Amino acid sequence: MAGLAATFGSGAMTNSIAELEEADCTLVTGSNTTETHPVIATRLKRAVRLHHKSLIVIDPRRIDLVRHATIWLRQHPGTDVAVINGLMHVIIEENLHDQAYIAERTENFAALRETVARYTPEYVEQISGVPAADLRCAARLYGAAKAAAIVYAMGITQHTTGTDNVKSLANLAMLCGNVGIRAGGVNPLRGQNNVQGACDMGGLPNVFSGYQSVTDPDRRWKMEAAWGVRNLPDWLGLTMTEMLPAIPEGKIKALYIIGENPVISDADADQVINPLQHLDFLVVQDIFLTETGKLAHVVLPAASFAEKDGTFTNTERRVARVRQVIPPVGDSRPDWQIIAEISRRLGHPMPFADPQAIFEEIRRVTPSYAGITYDRLETEGGLQWPCPHPDHPGTVYLHQGQFTRGRGQFFAIDYREPAEMPDADYPLVLTTGRVLYQYHTGTMSRRAPGLMEKAPECRVEIAAGDAARLDITEGEMVRVKSRRGELVARALVSTKAVPGTIFIPFHYYEAAVNKLTIAALDPVAKIPEYKVCAVRIEKVKA
Amino acid sequence: MPPSMLTINGARLTFESGQTILEAARGAAIEVPTLCDYKGTIPSGACRVCVVEVQGARTLLPACATAATPGMVVQTESPRVVAARRMVIELLLASGNHQCLVCEANGECELQALAYRYQVETPAFANPPDTPYYYEDDNSMIVRDFSKCVMCGRCVRACNERQVNQAIAIGYRGAHNKIVARGDYPYINSDCVFCGECVQACPVGALLDKQARGRGRPWELTRVRTTCPYCGVGCQMDVLVKDNRIVKVTGADAVPNDGKLCVKGRFGWNFVHHSDRLTTPLIKENGVFREASWDEALNLVASRLREIRDQAGPDKIGGWCSARVTNEENYLMQKLMRAVIGTNHVDHCARL
Incomplete structure (x- = not known):
């Protein structure tokens, strides 16, 4: 999100899910949408099949969406910046850019033009493997469309160049005047049900709710007054990926973890378990005893989504109600009650009668949520922020007329290689992600019989050519090794895999792929490079 | 009569160009029964339940697949329409194994509702045609009971046009018509991705949510x-x-x-x-968890956090919010960390 915030001034999906069916052209990159966001994928597929719109897919894997694509650009993993620069090169060369929009609404175009001038399709082909003619074709499709949308997900951000990748996509969208219009925009698909809401609510080291900076004295004073406290910390906190290495150094002694399972989901999993074991005190609050919970001193049983009231905010900034369906299971309690109880015992009562009362406080201190009420959610179904006052209808697409930061900022960005490239010892590229039938670390989905029937175990997707060369047959057990670890799982000779690249989902603790991935972080967003690392694969000897 | 007006059941109504008779009627809250019409898909006119009488037309016309035209005069429940609709319902009832007693769809079956609405007691055609009655029950999510299928095609359009999964189609010919997945395979061995859109679309009891089977009437x-x-x-x-x-x-x-x-x-x-x-708090003692009361667990958490805050400093404590819990809970968690503990080490797994 850091990339979009720098470019536009706001880091969220600019447009709405329903608009994806209307876009004349949609460019999907780093998102295996049919498996990770299946219902959004229905929009993309309907746009092609029912409304005859065009679809560009840029992905190293032959994902299902490729079947519906007008054109598929298959880049080498980690070469996204080069490909996007190449698209912009062609668009400028062929005069498909929106010069009036660039002049009126953006800045720093000259620097961008100078940088992308070097990225001729032929040069991009050398870096990325995308044929120059295909790149030209895709550039014309995107550049000539009246309204064109960009959709991306973790395949773009989980790189050491993640922020650069996002800024490059934002460059492309602004170049063609596609931001601030209906059915256009730059649209990051958030992976978890309330990841947008967790960010909006200040579940970040640098901001209060509504992205109000903790280093801004005015915002701190406002929150101090609202909360009846003094001396709120004025320093920037650490991210999750920074907190873990700070533990052995003695800089973090206690962690209170709600609903997260970093032992599986973090890069280089062994680097997570060790630090957590060194904590003086670890509290884990979850609905199951996760791999992380087993390391805790105290485990608190939380109620699931079905057992409480509240709101989630989806990937298109839409706030919608969560309603209690059944009473809490066993002696579990809703997370908000547990937090309030701990606060009370620390001398700061939080006497909220129900989640609606908490939401009323959120509205008072969070300008983008100020106009949203439970009553409106009841009658209107869902509201998209910013919604600054009770008469405001909510915002379907952002940056209409003007960017949040004023002018949109072009960033001239050069291609950099991923942190680890394949070599003689580790000749294959490993990329990770989700499969349709499982979800995240599997604590929920692996307890659903139907989902387990379709995806019972970890499968290593490998292309037929690579499998034949390594004498690996469908269904046999293989060992995958990186410089950091190894795992054993069953091979799946798949048409989704392309030569030189294997794919392993991260849902399975018994074949935890993040033991193999590299903990190299994007320097700005602190996101690990889950999408590229070097591995080798071998038969497990019987 | 001005353009874009038509008359349905004696009422003059406006309609938009491109609308069907069915859409024009629904716009005026006139309900025309259908079995095959499905939101977001192209009308097929398959079930013939929605036939209406249009003045000047030689035959009855399917409302879902006939464009509304200016000056059209339509009857949706005339004696001729009702007689035809009853016949269609009788034929559908006779075409399969429509036993309501233990059918999962009983109470929300659209065919059952039509039979009731048009008072079709016993089908005039007593003997079902000689087609094998398949029952596919080999996966844990969806049951397919072909003996109850009325071949309305909703599931096929739901799959191909709403979800665009392109997993099922209408196969074979004539009386042997059947919904097929791939080359007539069970769902579990086909391209089906189990979105269940077909189950939601099915107007009868031919496609069932297996997990719900026998667990409650609508x-x-x-x-x-x-x-x-x-x-x-x-x-x-x-x-x-x-x-x-x-x-x-x-x-x-x-x-x-x-x-x-x-x-x-x-x-x-x-x-x-x-x-x-997890149904009760757990406290680890000598490396193993034991069950604890809420009071004991919460007191322990509060006292340990207070000790570490007071002795080592608030910046030695971190709190992880969650993309899995509500906005209200995330808000309270960062408030607890910032206002009560005094730390900005607050984050969640947005990066993972």
Whole structure:
């Protein structure tokens, strides 16, 4: 999100899910949408099949969406910046850019033009493997469309160049005047049900709710007054990926973890378990005893989504109600009650009668949520922020007329290689992600019989050519090794895999792929490079 | 009569160019029964239940597949229409194994509702045609009972036009018509991705949510609208509950999903009732967990956090919010960390 915030001034999906069916052209990159966001994928597929719109897919894997694509650009993993620069090169060369929009609404175009001038399709082909003619074709499709949308997900951000990748996509969208219009925009698909809401609510080291900076004295004073406290910390906190290495150094002694399972989901999993074991005190609050919970001193049983009231905010900034369906299971309690109880015992009562009362406080201190009420959610179904006052209808697409930061900022960005490239010892590229039938670390989905029937175990997707060369047959057990670890799982000779690249989902603790991935972080967003690392694969000897 | 006006059942109504008779009627809250019409798909005119009488037309016309035209005069419940509709319903009832007693769809079956509405007691055609009655029950999510299929084609259009999964089609010819997946394989061995859109679309009991089978009649279930707990799309869904147990989940006709769900949202809710659920606080002593009361656990958490804050400093404590809990809970967690503990070490897994 850091990339979009720098470019536009706001880091969220600019447009709405329903608009994806209307876009004349949609460019999907780093998102295996049919498996990770299946219902959004229905929009993309309907746009092609029912409304005859065009679809560009840029992905190293032959994902299902490729079947519906007008054109598929298959880049080498980690070469996204080069490909996007190449698209912009062609668009400028062929005069498909929106010069009036660039002049009126953006800045720093000259620097961008100078940088992308070097990225001729032929040069991009050398870096990325995308044929120059295909790149030209895709550039014309995107550049000539009246309204064109960009959709991306973790395949773009989980790189050491993640922020650069996002800024490059934002460059492309602004170049063609596609931001601030209906059915256009730059649209990051958030992976978890309330990841947008967790960010909006200040579940970040640098901001209060509504992205109000903790280093801004005015915002701190406002929150101090609202909360009846003094001396709120004025320093920037650490991210999750920074907190873990700070533990052995003695800089973090206690962690209170709600609903997260970093032992599986973090890069280089062994680097997570060790630090957590060194904590003086670890509290884990979850609905199951996760791999992380087993390391805790105290485990608190939380109620699931079905057992409480509240709101989630989806990937298109839409706030919608969560309603209690059944009473809490066993002696579990809703997370908000547990937090309030701990606060009370620390001398700061939080006497909220129900989640609606908490939401009323959120509205008072969070300008983008100020106009949203439970009553409106009841009658209107869902509201998209910013919604600054009770008469405001909510915002379907952002940056209409003007960017949040004023002018949109072009960033001239050069291609950099991923942190680890394949070599003689580790000749294959490993990329990770989700499969349709499982979800995240599997604590929920692996307890659903139907989902387990379709995806019972970890499968290593490998292309037929690579499998034949390594004498690996469908269904046999293989060992995958990186410089950091190894795992054993069953091979799946798949048409989704392309030569030189294997794919392993991260849902399975018994074949935890993040033991193999590299903990190299994007320097700005602190996101690990889950999408590229070097591995080798071998038969497990019987 | 001015353009874009037509008359339905004697009432003069406006309509928009391109609308069908069915859409024009619905716009005026005139209900024309259908079995095959399905939101967001191209009309097929397959079931013939929606036939209406149009003045000047030689035959009855399907309202779902006939364009409204200016000056059209339409009767939706004339004696001729009702006679034809009764015949269609009788034929549909006779075409399969429509025994309502133990059918899952009893009470929400659209064919049953039509038979009641048009008082079709016993079908005039008593003997079902000589087609084999398949019953596909070899996966744990969807049951296909071909003996109840009325060949309306809704599931096929739901799959191909709403979800665009392109997993099923109408196969074979004439009386041997059958919904086929790939080359007539069971769902589990086909391209089906188990989104369950076909189950939601089926007007009768031919496609069933297996997890709900035998667990409650439609009228015994309470329906609660909520937001899906899986990915970030935020699909709206209706959870159907009986005796504090979830029975099934269906897609709600609301933004952003317009009734659609995926396999996880529809069939992935079992974790809620799983025996592995944590039901009591746990405290670790000598390396093993023991059960504890809430008071004991909360006091321990508060006192340990207070000790570490007071002795080592608030910046030695971190709190992880969660992309899995509500806005209200995330807000309270960062408030606890910032206002009560005094730390900005607050984050969640947005990066992972």
